[in-house]
Amino acid sequence: MAKPLIQLKDVTRHYVNGEVVTRALRGVSFDIKAGEFIAIMGPSGSGKSTLMHIMGFLDSLTNGSYIFDGRSVPGLSDDALAKMRQDKVGFVFQSFNLLQKSTVLNNVLLPTVYGGLPKAERIKRAKRSIKAVSLEHRSDHYSNQLSGGEKQRVAIARALVNDPTIIFADEPTGNLDTKTGELILELLAELNEQGHTIVMVTHEEEAAEYASRIVRMRDGMLESDTSNGHRRRGGYKK
Template sequence: MPVIDIADVWKTYKMGTQEVHALRGCSLEVERGEYVAVMGPSGSGKSTLMNVVGCLDIPTQGTYKLNKRDVGSLSDDELAEVRNSQIGFVFQTFNLLPRQDCLQNVELPLVYAGVSRSERKARATEALQRVGLGDRLDHRPNELSGGQRQRVAVARALVNRPAILLADEPTGNLDSVTSDEIMRLFELLYRAGNTLIVVTHEDEIAAHARRIVRLRDGTVETDTLVAAPVLADLDASALEAEPA
């Protein structure tokens, strides 16, 4: 069974007396361990699709099964639990708490999950080591570069060992050199067995994936397998832990 199974999903919003169909019979399957880029022009439905995948919204019609669970049948509390335990989010704007250090930022999902303090510290430390920031545990976001902040965000997304790592324009606020650094990290995470879905409008970012899904007018226009990128001097030492 695929980790993501979206079948004939529609998402309709009411705008006054009008109905806007953001998704129109969209279907998509993603297997565990895949690396997928989602692309499309403005208004194509990619943001809505990602909200559905991330359990931030539920379909108007159709079905979405995440790890065999029908998301449309879940209560608000169950959806919140799924978001916290099954999906790791990485955003363009990092969304780190400025007064908390790296360790505390990464621990946050575990606090919501009710994990003990000692286990939180151990798992957050491990996650930061996985992204190459084991020596920055007590640094606050303003003491880090943009690339390091995004690495903290990735560690926070990984700390609950989610089924999916969902990244929305993860390099949008980064320069080209730092963007390449983050995409190399994603490549290492993919090779370690993580399932990655990256939303992007940049062809050079999508080229790092193994599959590119293009949306148009609320449905899948093309779904293409692509060759692995050539990445020289890729150092896997930052990912010594078991895959999430």
């Protein structure tokens, strides 16, 4: 059996704010294999976002071990973490986080700016990503001229542009209506079928149904970890 892509063991994360210590994660262990589509669920404060940030190299863990693709992550320098974010992961945020007054193409190009690839190659990749989310006709539009669903598709294209090993989606349907939310989930499922590993944080049961595996969290610990045999395609309701 292939080695897991992500191996977390007894991961804790404490935030110290003056005298107050917040224990966001209290010992989380689980693996993610390449090609999975995982939904991480849980009420707010359960630690699901912290877990995602740690896996996405945006936050560091307090204790425990994290091995990504055979490489130990704790102890990596800030620059090495930035390089991991650039090469290995793509992020999709609830509030899209697009550059205003910038075109779709330029938004998708943004992550490649830090890669050092030749310009022509970067544009080729960006166009491929835009095609993957079916927004070719919007390429030269400014991001503030787009609908919410289109914005999130741009964000997904941006996450795909550096050909990441894994995509993290943080409440990707949170700011969208049912109809467009469904389209985004369909798109993520489709990308998963094409071989992309996806981790999605959500608190919507309906959204989680699209995943192949559902992890539930409570109070900084795993509550359950079940595979989802009857993955939903279509019929998403809020």
